[in-house]
Amino acid sequence: MRVKILIRLKSQILEPQGKVIEQSLNNLGFNEFNNIRQGKLIELDLPDNLSKEEKDQKIDSACKKLLVNDIIEEYEVLG
């Protein structure tokens, strides 16, 4: 199965790249886009025969050990 992990800075942490995107979009006339923040997307394949619990446990473990800096980032798993 293909899994998406969305990694974003916690909301209280400044994310300047999103501000740059927002300003650029505003300059192009896209004024409805607000509060833009950029994060990371990690997509990966896991074996289909894993149970949901095994899958969640492996992803959580990989996020905690490598992918996510728990101090400033949070993550969300889709699929």
Next chain:
Amino acid sequence: MRVKILIRLKSQILEPQGKVIEQSLNNLGFNEFNNIRQGKLIELDLPDNLSKEEKDQKIDSACKKLLVNDIIEEYEVLG
């Protein structure tokens, strides 16, 4: 409404960062994670009173004009 835009390199384009993550995970004992690719996540607020068509049209337009390099990247909109 909060919208997520997932931007990834097209599958035929080499994505070295994903390979590095995959190797690092393998070194940590996570051998089930395969075909890892890293992309970008852009999250933004749009006014709640937009119709689905207006929302889709604005996002498509912003992606084509600024956010996505159509030659090497593809995008997916969630929410």
